[in-house]
Amino acid sequence: xxxxxxxxxxxxxxxxxxxxxxxxxxxxxxxxxxxxxxxxxxxxxxxxxxxxxxxxxxxxxxxxxxxxxxxxxxxxxxxxxxxxxxxxxxxxxxxxxxxxxxxxxxxxxxxxxxxxxxxxxxxxxxxxxxxxxxxxxxxxxxxxxxxxxxxxxxxxxxxxxxxxxxxxxxxxxxxxxxxxxxxxxxxxxxxxxxxxxxxxxxxxxxxxxxxxxxxxxxxxxxxxxxxxxxxxxxxxxxxxxxxxxxxxxxxxxxxxxxxxxxxxxxxxxxxxxxxxxxxxxxxxxxxxxxxxxxxxxxxxxxxxxxxxxxxxxxxxxxxxxxxxxxxxxxxxxxxxxxxxxxxxxxxxxxxxxxxxxxxxxxxxxxxxxxxxxxxxxxxxxxxxxxxxxxxxxxxxxxxxxxxxxxxxxxxxxxxxxxxxxxxxxxxxxxxxxxxxxxxxxxxxxxxxxxxxxxxxxxxxxxxxxxxxxxxxxxxxxxxxxxxxxxxxxxxxxxxxxxxxxxxxxxxxxxxxxxxxxxxxxxxxxxxxxxxxxxxxxxxxxxxxxxxxxxxxxxxxxxxxxxx
Amino acid sequence: xxxxxxxxxxxxxxxxxxxxxxxxxxxxxxxxxxxxxxxxxxxxxxx
Numbered sequence: 095x096x097x098x099x100x101x102x103x104x105x106x107x108x109x110x111x112x113x114x115x116x117x118x119x120x121x122x123x124x125x126x127x128x129x130x131x132x133x134x135x136x137x138x139x140x141x142x143x144x145x146x147x148x149x150x151x152x153x154x155x156x157x158x159x160x161x162x163x164x165x166x167x168x169x170x171x172x173x174x175x176x177x178x179x180x181x182x183x184x185x186x187x188x189x190x191x192x193x194x195x196x197x198x199x200x201x202x203x204x205x206x207x208x209x210x211x212x213x214x215x216x217x218x219x220x221x222x223x224x225x226x227x228x229x230x231x232x233x234x235x236x237x238x239x240x241x242x243x244x245x246x247x248x249x250x251x252x253x254x255x256x257x258x259x260x261x262x263x264x265x266x267x268x269x270x271x272x273x274x275x276x277x278x279x280x281x282x283x284x285x286x287x288x289x290x291x292x293x294x295x296x297x298x299x300x301x302x303x304x305x306x307x308x309x310x311x312x313x314x315x316x317x318x319x320x321x322x323x324x325x326x327x328x329x330x331x332x333x334x335x336x337x338x339x340x341x342x343x344x345x346x347x348x349x350x351x352x353x354x355x356x357x358x359x360x361x362x363x364x365x366x367x368x369x370x371x372x373x374x375x376x377x378x379x380x381x382x383x384x385x386x387x388x389x390x391x392x393x394x395x396x397x398x399x400x401x402x403x404x405x406x407x408x409x410x411x412x413x414x415x416x417x418x419x420x421x422x423x424x425x426x427x428x429x430x431x432x433x434x435x436x437x438x439x440x441x442x443x444x445x446x447x448x449x450x451x452x453x454x455x456x457x458x459x460x461x462x463x464x465x466x467x468x469x470x471x472x473x474x475x476x477x478x479x480x481x482x483x484x485x486x487x488x489x490x491x492x493x494x495x496x497x498x499x500x501x502x503x504x505x506x507x508x509x510x511x512x513x514x515x516x517x518x519x520x521x522x523x524x525x526x527x528x529x530x531x532x533x534x535x536x537x538x539x540x541x542x543x544x545x546x547x548x549x550x551x552x553x554x555x556x557x558x559x560x561x562x563x564x565x566x567x568x569x570x571x572x573x574x575x576x577x578x579x580x581x582x583x584x585x586x587x588x589x590x591x592x593x594x595x596x597x598x599x600x601x602x603x604x605x606x607x608x609x610x611x612x613x614x615x616x617x618x619x620x621x622x623x624x625x626x627x628x629x630x631x632x633x634x635x636x637x638x639x640x641x642x643x644x645x646x647x648x649x650x651x652x653x654x655x656x657x
Numbered sequence: 658x659x660x661x662x663x664x665x666x667x668x669x670x671x672x673x674x675x676x677x678x679x680x681x682x683x684x685x686x687x688x689x690x691x692x693x694x695x696x697x698x699x700x701x702x703x704x
Contacts, residue, residue, distance in 0.1 A: 314699060
């Protein structure tokens with residue numbers, strides 16, 4: 095990074111922290127600290143929701159995902175708008191009416207304390223782990239950028255977030271989220287513009303789209319019904335809807351965002367805005383990855399994008415093998431680049447026979463190219479068993495660092511930091527709120543002063559921040575980050591959603607039946623994860639159906655026994 | 658014990674756009690439908 099980049103990065107980070115501290119001032123009671131006195135307008139809540147959901151992982155890993163796997167990941171978000179509508183009709187008015195701090199408070203009113211505690215614990219475990227990943231992503235950026243140990247960078251990032259969340263509470267979180275989201279989208283728009291600008295002069299925008307389509311990257315919609323296929327329209331609409339229902343309806347990190355809305359109307363508008371904007375936004379981020387892919391069809395990319403791992407393998411026991419693969423990779427790149435130019439020439443001349451020939455040649459070359467990359471990736475753990483073999487997270491960052499102009503690099507890094515801070519702060523705030531309201535205030539100290547609860551809330555936020563930093567040390571070994579976060583969520587969200595559906599719609603089901611049903615649902619999901627090849631989006635559907643089915647069944651048994 | 662009362666959802670007041678919540682929900686779902694169709698043709702158009 096050049097001097098100008100450092101100035102842009104440091105100024106933006108300083109501004110975010112100061113802005114958070116300034117906006118969060120005046121939170122002198124627990125309602126102000128945890129719910130911003132329910133005073134937020136819909137546009138602040140809407141962008142806070144989107145900023146919390148779109149972490150740094152979204153901006154570092156998603157373009158890399160598109161580079162490697164095409165646009166099909168966008169289908170994952172198809173269920174989200176449907177979920178937003180359902181939640182606006184059901185959960186939003188209910189939570190507002192009950193005046194709860196957390197979604198889990200409602201479960202004790204509806205069922206009993208043990209069901210509330212079980213759901214709270216599921217949330218604390220899953221979100222606590224995810225908070226670690228959210229801190230890990232920007233730490234990875236810093237680590238690559240500065241060439242320092244990732245443990246040190248995760249401590250620095252986590253520390254900054256802890257500073258303004260413990261000081262200003264959810265008010266600081268929401269206001270900084272709003273500001274951070276604007277920085278993020280500005281940065282990503284510039285990244286796309288630069289990626290297009292850097293394409294060779296003779297390559298038009300439609301040529302770029304055509305190349306990406308031929309190479310299989312414009313696969314945004316896949317209608318095949320295949321349960322082992324991670325992303326198709328069915329897993330996206332059905333599985334994605336269940337995941338979004340669970341995430342926005344039962345995960346306190348999102349529920350807390352819209353509980354800060356000043357009325358049901360403000361909260362609903364915020365969720366509906368998310369329903370309108372989320373799918374195009376994800377498409378846009380994936381599209382940046384596809385354009386980076388096209389760029390690297392004309393400029394030689396490294397065989398391994400992660401510079402630290404590349405260096406390790408180049409100087410390790412498998413160096414000679416790696417050098418051979420690099421040579422093969424270079425030759426294949428040259429052949430591919432030539433074939434693409436010939437394909438585009440044929441396309442401009444409308445020569446359909448040559449177009450078909452070149453498409454087939456490109457398809458075969460890409461297969462060979464991918465095979466060489468896979469061999470090189472496999473060398474990493476063989477060379478050093480602690481290596482991170484997943485290269486997806488480094489693709490976009492390599493492009494940013496190597497090819498973007500001074501100042502813009504700093505802005506993109508600032509936006510990755512902003513994204514991480516917005517998600518982490520939302521998560522810490524939610525984890526602290528749940529720990530205080532559902533555990534501490536309920537079971538440890540029921541009657542205490544506002545000052546006491548406020549102090550404990552701040553301590554809890556700091557605790558969860560430190561926990562997140564500690565977990566971040568291990569997140570690097572979990573493959574593509576964006577997938578890892580969602581897979582982790584899917585292990586628990588189906589069960590949580592099932593409990594809430596029982597609470598909302600099944601009046602006969604009582605506490606014990608719901609509790610046993612939840613344990614059964616979680617056991618089935620963990621079984622599917624461990625012993626089947628089912629795509630992970632379906633875990634949400636299965637978990638939810640098992641909980642609801644078991645809950646209803648058990649309530650009938652209980653009724654028969656009573657009779 | 659609290660149960661869901663969806664009536665409250667309809668009496669909360671009108672949204673600032675489109676006159677009713679139902680219309681707003683329909684717009685969100687139509688937007689999704691239009692995006693899926695658009696993405697489908699976008700994927701196919703350049704192949």
